[in-house]
Amino acid sequence: MSKAPLVLVDGSSYLYRAFHALPPLATSKGMPTGAVKGVLNMLKSLRRQYPDSPFAVVFDAKGGTFRDALYGDYKANRPSMPDDLRVQVEPLHAAVRALGYPLLCVDNVEADDVIGTLARSSAAADRPVVISTGDKDMAQLVDGHITLVNTMTGSVLDIPGVKEKFGVGPEHIIDFLALMGDKVDNIPGVPGVGEKTAQGLLTGIGGGLKELYENLDKVPALAIRGAKSLPAKLEEHRAMAFLSYELATIKIDVPLDVEVDQLMCSEPDRDALVEIYTELEFRSWIEDVERDARRAGEELAPVQEPVAAIEVRYETILDQARFDVWLEKLEQASLFAFDTETTGLDAQRAQLVGISFAVEPHEAAYIPLTHSYMGVPEQLDRDTVLLALKPLLEDPRKLKVGQHAKYDMNILANCAIGGVQENGIEVRGVAFDTMLESYVLDSTATRHDMDSLAFKYLNHTTIKFADIAGKGAKQLTFDQIALEQAGPYAAEDADITLRLHQLFQAKLDAVPSLMPVLQDIEMPLVPVLARIERQGALVDAKLLGIQSVELGEKMVALEREAFEIAGEEFNLGSPKQLGVILYEKLGLPIISKTAKGQASTAEAVLAELAEQDYPLPKVLMQYRSMSKLKSTYTDRLPEQINPRTGRIHTSYHQAVAATGRLSSSDPNLQNIPIRTAEGRRIRQAFIAAPGYRLLAADYSQIELRIMAHLAKDEGLLHAFQNDLDVHRATAAEVFGVELAQVTTDQRRSAKAINFGLIYGMSAFGLAKQIGVDRKQSQAYIDRYFAQYPGVLEYMERTRAQAAEQGFVETLFGRRLYVPDINAKNPALRRGAERTAINAPMQGTAADIIKRAMVAVDTWLADSGLDARVILQVHDELVLEVREDLVEQIGTEIRPHMSGAAQLDVPLLVEVGVGSNWDEAH
Template identity: 85%
Template sequence: MSKAPLVLVDGSSYLYRAFHALPPLTTSRGMPTGAVKGVLNMLKSLRKQYPDSPFAVVFDAKGGTFRDEMFADYKANRPSMPDDLRVQVEPLHASVRALGYPLLCVDNVEADDVIGTLARSSAAADRPVIISTGDKDMAQLVDGHVTLVNTMTGSVMDIEGVKEKFGVGPEHIIDYLALMGDKVDNIPGVPGVGEKTAVGLLVGIGGGLKELYENLDKVPALPIRGAKNLPAKLEEHKDMAFLSYQLATIKVDVPLEVEVEALMCGEPDREALVELYTELEFKSWIDEVQRDAKRAGQEVVPEAAPVAAVETRYETILDQARFDHWLEKLAKAELFAFDTETTGLDAQKAQLVGLSFAVEPHEAAYLPLTHSYMGAPAQLDRDTVLLALKPLLEDPAKAKVGQNAKYDINILANCAIGGDLAQGITVRGVKFDTMLESYVLDSTATRHDMDSLSAKYLGHSTITFEQIAGKGAKQLTFDQIPLEQAGPYAAEDADVTLRLHQLFQAKLAAAPSLISVVDEIEMPLVPVLAKIERQGALVDADLLGVQSGELGDKLAELERQAYEIAGEEFNLGSPKQLGVILYDKLGMPVLNKTAKGQASTAEAVLAELAEQDFPLPKVLMQYRSLSKLKSTYTDRLPEQINPRTGRIHTSYHQAVAATGRLSSSDPNLQNIPIRTAEGRRIRQAFVAPKGYKLLAADYSQIELRIMAHLAKDEGLLHAFQNNLDVHRATAAEVFGVELDQVTTDQRRSAKAINFGLIYGMSAFGLAKQIGVDNKQAREYIDRYFARYPGVLAYMERTRAQAAEQGYVETLFGRRLYLADINAKNPALRKGAERTAINAPMQGTAADIIKRAMVAVDGWLTESGIDARVILQVHDELVLEVREDLVEQVSQQIRPHMSSAAELDVPLLVEVGVGNNWDEAH
């Protein structure tokens, strides 16, 4: 009687694939559960196919493995596990165990090695083995007893299947991986050797890596593209090829304390399953477990999650007496929370529908103004109410708290009391914003929207907008939502905002530096950003139309060139068609693959192929770049002009970038390229109105200046204090020449070193950027640190501090927490160390530009000068200035920006003026 096959599941592989491939799923409390459900579904399906088999689900253990010791950069390219995935690991493990499935997690080895060891020992005992995985590395284990199945795609791979898919048999998969490397695991391989070349070498020589290196003289005669140059390249990277062989080899002799016969599934722990499924809100599975339990003579009842019963007192204000009561209540309060309800998300277009307020926790009111659905009750007169609220909301001494208060400030500024567009409410006294309090507490801990914050910090699931308004095309605007639903929803917003603020203030009190970041940087910036957003920027739609036409002509020409190179027409936007052209027809090396195993056509891959002088990838990169400019800017910007103002109004976001930098959207002005002629032409469309000029004030080399200050390096301090060209000064030091003897190429290399070190660039990265070999690049870096020892000391000091306290700080006390700074995995740890070195510089630069914006706005407001900030991009402020005041503003803006921080080196501000943004920059 034949033995039932041993089923081994690559749990780590499926965890990632389920997370990335399946739609996101969350509980009502905001806990992500999609990956858990996807993997459990797959396991249940597999178990039904092999009900009598020994069965094991194998996961990678935490920490490093022997491969990390063998090669420090192993898996260095892999990003940290996303937070939304990390929180699903424990529930998944617990669910697997509760189902009765054996789960294996062995320290110091990867799941692949555990699977490989069990597979080989079972095959030796003449037991068939099914490995359920989506990992190509496992193909090396396939033999007469071992078969791979991919449960997510339904594919099965035996010996012939491996040959069909990879072009070589299982016995040469390791050689194949050693030659072409693996971008995902950062196995280096031999540079320039892709899939087709690797297969051509192995098949052509008729052996593996060892036989290939014994027969390099035969390689030039093989029918492989560039065969003549391959022997030299293979010889140069021989050590790396054999190291890659070791890294790619799955261990099959891991000491395991488990026998195959012990890997039989046990009875499910139904009580544990019900508890887990209740927490994960897998309601249909709870019913399934209960039905199974009933058939087995058990009764399993889910326990409701304990929720503290808190009575809320929410009301909807519909009469004058209750409004007067709340008006008096707000006037007496030391602090109140407020929120607006509107007809949309665009603060420059949305109409005010109502306001909500809270003074005490769990008590709030909604004041509807313009609900207009059929049967809506009479509401208080909008203008009368707003005029009554105006003194209170405009009083700077009356403390207020909001959630993303900038939006509410803009809505009330645009509310046009009595139909007068100039008569709105200028909200003052917003001392706190829960979104910003959360962001400053920990910029990386969670999303900072109210629903997420409520779930995380209060354990409270808020009423969501979709629950009361519906979804998609039939979604109601807020003025169409019945007050029975709108009232509690809106009142809850104000109540939760107040409760979050009280909680955050207690947390911030433990770190005074964080309180100062909130009070002195983030909150003063809120009204400034609101003003900039309302002001908007003037754009020449006709010029953009001309540019769109020209870009369209260039795209058509590039499309024609692509067809000519390819020898046929194809859809340049189709990854599938493009993959066929690049790899099947033109035979380019496959440098990376998608999650589904297809040859990648991503931009990074095209860039690497372009560097290898393949013409089609160069054309495709140009095409993609111009196409993005056209669709994102020249076509889209005219559509984003506000019909009321005739201007474009971007939205600035304070709580997105982990380092503190501002970002913008609708449109995103941070991403307009300035190094290309086409990108600069887009800036030309941002114009000054008649009688005005645009003035751009930009910090020069601000992060390098912050580096000099932090590192206290005498050489860098001397260069900046004496207004030297710092890149030329660095070149003189690194290349050992006099300042006036530095060549253009030497200065360019020094610039790459200066900026590269800030961002943790390796010798490999520097070599690639400046066109030298790794050894030469390493010598340059070593020489740099020898000339600037303070920089090296700063880096070492910062790594140590980060490891000790788990975070780094800017000069102003902003923190960036580093989850992986003490990770056992060297790749994760090194990535966190690079962030630790860079974040204080990037974060301090962000703090400085924010302080400068507040200072410049204050100066312009107090002086009454006819000038205003209209844009902020990176380290630059753009102003509209009346023509006769340009010289005055140019002179006075410099000290206001330069004094935003006191450094050991001067903060240099460069000012440009023009009729458009490009001229001024």
């Protein structure tokens, strides 16, 4: 029977790679955790592949090694370990040990040498070895028994793989490194000898470093660039080459006090894992450990000293007397929390099942109304309860708090008391929403769902819906769940909402600038969005069907064109087949690789190849665009028409985008392309009802106007205050021509500069966009800043403020945190600086459109005009307006939108009208 392979993990290599390759994570207290999570994920995955193998995770130890004694500058180029990584080492070691994985860390010995010793001794005993690493030095260990795997790229290196990757076999990897050196470890090598030269020397001579130096006279005859001058260079640096050889050689004879048979994984220490994962806030992993413990019949120890459990008083109301008691409590309360339970997540289709309330912390009640499983106890009459609650819920003086209250407001508005749709409950007085309170406090700190907020702020693990309803195809709807389980779950929702609100209220009070953002922008918008969602948009399903057929025909034609270019048929949706066609058959340049080391066929790569005029990528880009439009919109939109209303009802999200911008889903209306004819045709399917027209009101260049206001730059202010074409004005300044002499191409370039600088575009990015070289692009940027010095001052000032305080602000006081602004990783820091510059503009624009929506909604409600907002997309509002009111609405909406903010430049609102969205826009 063959032996299970010994698995050796280069823990130090993966620690660094996980730190630099994966998105940064941190606990609510700011402790970095991303590298720990990345390495542990890799280890768990690897262990699942080799469940019966001896297994060891090997880390570098503190202190010097024999290499430092040989060469004082060994690894001198390596920067010291970043602080954000250093603090993760001990938690990682602790987690590895708690998982039951053997961990080796030998004083004064590098991990490579420990791995090399164990690998070669095991191979000598005829046991296969798998080394998990991303370090090229390890390739010298590969032989008939030893292979390398890289779990971050999916690559496997055996003897042929090493030859293919490095151009030399494993037996010459040390020679290869000795010649070309290793910048990472500061192994010097021979100056001027790079990868290709080293390969040519070794393969040309047919031996290693020793044979090369014995045959320097043969080097000039080799087909290597600069071969004639190489012997002298090699001779001059002979000593350094052999020193490099010694530095690059992995030791295989380190004295170890551990045998391979001792490297078997033990059972995990679940108590320790829970404690570690709690500290690191790896919540889902805590649940996994707890589930495994239950399966094993194991009782976990409490993570901390046991404290007295908080007593909760939850009740399920099934009789009129208790309902009357709670109705009186609600009447007397200065504020209460409420929550609905329903049959689904779509607020326009789900049915109300029950409603819960909380007046005091730890005390809540659930009123079931339509549970319908076999043996369900008798419930109070649905309509009787709703009619009793209606005056209370509709009273704006009775203050209420919800968690994502917009959903509950829509459910109650659609609840059709007595079977009459118009008899729903129009909830008023929702003064607070815990989702929005959390979002305003810090949009980037956490998810804003109740489970996440309860765990983070209350250290409370809520009852999960899946725990009481099951998962997958057999998951129950809430009306099928027994009251014994449904009651505590629903009551807890109201209780947690109230407790979170009390905590958030204190946090918001401590930052006075944030309360107006919540009270004057976010909360007034909730009922406005609820009404827009309920109103919905009318679409022409027949037109969408025609478009679907046409898109399908175009896709077939594009597929045929792709086959002709490729010279064969292939699956356009298969990355593997596409990679073979593009890179092996057609020989296109490889721009990027996947995590598994394969040549990428991602959209960004195809777009770059298409820009280089390669025909197949152009066709593929068109095909993918058509396919996305068809699957996402023309096929899907008709299916999303609500049978009750005949309209499409998108859902708007206030607490998703970090900048404050609204997003939408089901369908996502933000991503319908308007620069292509096919995208505009989809907008044509959004139509006005008979007797109505669509009116689109759109802010013009709002972020540039905000930039002018924030930067106080005289040139930009003058352009906007005098209603100049700002892109033409910029072109005149940057290109040094009269305004009237600006060409179309110059205006286009100036537009790219104006918008590019807002989004932190580099000279390289701008050069690519406007089709000039980087030097010319940088010259344009320099001229721009020379003409608009206030913009440069704003950028520098904003970067400094963000670095000092960790956040930037909109004009209205919204804080936009920039977690990586002081990151040690330069790429992360530069990205954070770009975000810091752009966020006040994007965030202020978001605040303005939200304020405008509230103002327009109030005006329409007060005036009684037959018009309503049906869509909000980016900086645009789309209204459905009675035909005879179009001119009046078009005139009167402008001041309501332009008055949403007072800037140093006018806010220009452009209005269009049509029978469909495309015409109106």
